[in-house]
Amino acid sequence: MVPILEMRGITKTFPGVKALDDVTFQVMPGEIHALVGENGAGKSTLMKVLSGVYPHGSYDGEILFEGQPMAFGGIHDSEARGIIIIHQELALVPLLSIAENIFLGNEITRRGAIDWHQTYRRTEELLAKVGLREDPQLPVDSLGVGKQQLVEIAKALSKKVKLLILDEPTAALQEHDSQKLLDLLLEFKAQGITSILISHKLNEIDRVADRLTVLRDGATVSHMDRGEISEARIIRDMVGRDMAHRFPERTPELGETLFEVRDWNVFHPQHPDRQVIRNASLTVRRGEVVGIAGLMGAGRTEFAMSLFGRSWGQKISGSATLNGRPADLSSVPAAVDAGLAYVTEDRKELGLVLDETILRNTTLANLPAVSTRGVIDANRERKVAEDYRKALGTRTPSVFQKVVNLSGGNQQKVVLAKWLFTDPQVLILDEPTRGIDVGAKYEIYAIINQLAEQGRGVIVISSEMPELLGMCDRIYVMNKGTFVGELTREEASQERIMEKIMAAEAAMTESV
Incomplete structure (x- = not known):
């Protein structure tokens, strides 16, 4: 059987960082292929290369889709071929209706105007495919997160999807909604739709994945068929070591x-x-x-x-x-x-100033402690940020790195550093x-234990x-x-x- 997707020798470099190093990745038609790795391993970068977010010419290597070489100049090119990516942060407009969101940029028109009758009828058909019976005219912000995720998938189906990429689709979902989404993936598989699932939840991967690829530090570490998939092996390949205990011991x-x-x-x-x-x-x-x-x-x-x-x-x-x-x-x-200190569940919206540096985010909640007579002492501020970077093991070349460029785990460490600096x-x-x-996760658990040990x-x-x-x-x-x-x-x-x-x-x- 010919692969529906082949990515050969993909190398992507940012200033000072090689994000992908000669990555190989192959997906067969009609399968659910899991892509796993630690935060910062290169999973999202690889998918951005595939979907054209990083256009042809900005990376080395070759992409073949349905046996043909691809040179996507942008996301519209990949979508035109049926490659649809659903990002972890939902790309819905809250105040627009379900129907408007599904066909935004892909409107059904008649004589130069939107055909609302057809739009609503088609929306009902797409919602039925993902198990929703909501009114197409309902505003998206009236739906729970689980249903919004299904609206995103309905939007993908409206574009005649051949390869569906889901980046952490269940990260914000409760168990019931997660199971519904996984069941839906299995239904799509039965209909011949190919999926790439990026997830940190190993039990979900074990339930639905036909094959699996592990990335570590921007390189391909291993490929596994369904019979070879086990949590112990995935963890070992992801982190480069065995994790005998998922949680650090504490008395x-x-x-x-x-x-x-x-x-x-x-x-x-x-x-x-x-x-x-x-x-x-x-x-x-x-x-x-x-x-x-x-x-x-x-x-x-x-x-x-x-x-x-x-x-x-x-x-x-x-x-x-x-x-x-x-x-x-x-x-x-x-x-x-x-x-008291509170680390919010939404670090990107409420916990961090993404376009600011690690240094600025670290001291943000306690500026008086790095100031003299109302003026910030740059040397003191840098020392504080460096001390917390070392103490929490934040992986970054410099405290002057913008937090938007960090992996999720390292962003979370910056949020923790910000509140620990207030000495709660x-x-x-x-x-x-x-x-x-x-x-x-293990590193965050170890920090929690340290805080408890401090009284x-x-x-x-x-x-x-x-x-x-x-x-x-x-x-x-x-x-x-x-x-x-x-x-x-x-x-x-x-x-x-x-x-x-x-x-x-x-x-x-x-x-x-």
Whole structure:
């Protein structure tokens, strides 16, 4: 059988960095081919070469599609051949309708005007193919992330896709939505559509991939057929070493209660009658890692942001104490001064200034500490950034590198550095390993353990239950804005967490 895609000897160089080094990559017709590697391994760069984002002539090597040499000058050229890429950051316009998004730049026209009747009819057909029954005229921002991802796929189908590339498609999805998307990929496979799946979730790869290619440091390390795929081998090839333990070992040394929240209530910022957090109470001891588990929409992020200087919500009530004294959480600066820090789940939107350097991002939350009489001391600022770069193991040639050019794992380390520089006593980590590879995850886990060993309190919000079970000393279970259970490390399991959630759902149904 002739490959649908061959990439031979692909080499791509940026100033001072060889991002791809003689990469070979081959995909067979009708298969789901997984592409894996650590952040910074070159996966996205390779796909940008393929899709024409990096046009022919900006790289060395050869691309053959359906047996023919390709010289794509831009993304429109690759799309015209049926190669469609769906990026991790969704490329939808929130205030436009589903139909407008699907056919944006590819409008159905009649006599020079958009044919809305045909547009809506065709949209309904495409939505049905991805399992959606939404009104084509609904604004995209009224949909959840899982459904928006399916709209992106429907948009790809509208372009007569032959090769579908999905870059971390389930990174922001809950388990149920992830499974639906993987089922859809298998349906596409049955219809003869070829897919390339980039994912850090090895269980997903094991479930759907027919073959797999591993990249490391910009080079092809290995190819595996389905029968050869195993988590242990993938991890070894990705990181260049065996990882006998997914989570670093830690012997907890817990002290007295450090942080306590009592009867916390929060109402929606745009809908003052809608209560989102109801009578939530939580404690964190010194040296303790506390997890918050829950399904999407449970209110975990809203709870965290409302604590952190009331940066979300209104009509907030309840009490918070730090070191046994009332904590002023009335604003973000007050919360930082009190000893609280919050690492957002969306590092690119809310955690970093992407077009600024590592140095500027590191000191951003605590500029007075690197200033004299209101003027930033450049030498002191550089020393702080260098110290955190070394302490956290951030892989970068210089602290003057812009963070937009870093891998996801290294970006996350810069966010951590920014908040660690404020010397927090309690650090809230919201989805701390979202979208980063298994090797970088281990490094983040090691940093969390170090913080706990220093006597700080750490709150971890995560949609990955194995992560909570592997890292946390206690886990609170949240459902629809209320804590519905609390489990020690010994008591906790995925089944027990889901039991707490389902019991709460059943109780709410009975009370209606």
